[in-house]
Amino acid sequence: MRDAHPTSRHKNVENFPGSSSTRPECGITNIQDAVDFQNRVLKNSAPVLVDFHATWCAPCKLLGPRLEAVMQTHMKSVLLARVDIDKNDELAAKYEISAVPTVIAMKNGQEISRFTGLKEKEFIEKVIASLTV
Template sequence: MSSFNDIIQSEKPVLVDFFAEWCGPCKMMAPILKDVKASMGDSVTIIKVDVDKNPQAARQYGIQGVPTLMVFQQGQIKWRQSGVVPARQIEQVLGKVKGEK
């Protein structure tokens, strides 16, 4: 399996959902991310990172609250937002990042 750092080096945008099992708003993000994946397909990679199981990743990116969504491309942070984010907004952000090249 690829490491987190390998995944975020990708040419295509990588949406990372930093979440926790006990977090109510995080549970609300799951169907939203499913919708985003359905509409964006393979043009984007979506991964979930459990902050309780990966505290070093949470520390490295200064995750204060969950859910926190981040978009990476070629290892660079292109976008970051905490809280529940509507699918439409996520799709717009990913569309912009894909167009940046």
């Protein structure tokens, strides 16, 4: 397994952008900016959950660990891309994020579904299942 993008906090990411492999990027990563989002999310052939969150958001602090727990069984097939809205306000505006946490399920760069607020693990599993069929 390769290390994540040098500026990412998570090292569970396989195949960062710019690598010579054609495998999709899966695992968990923190999005650094719009270019990083373009490369890791929009150009990714793997399904992606985009977690728009904020450090000051109490529900975000509860949802984050739930997303990561569910991802443990999907590390080789799905990417969880975490976007801090305070550091990436342009992305939050582009995707019309009016409340956090908001999670957007994407496949081939297109939004498939989204949910806002704290959800149970079972709900998150169903969202991932809808992406991987």
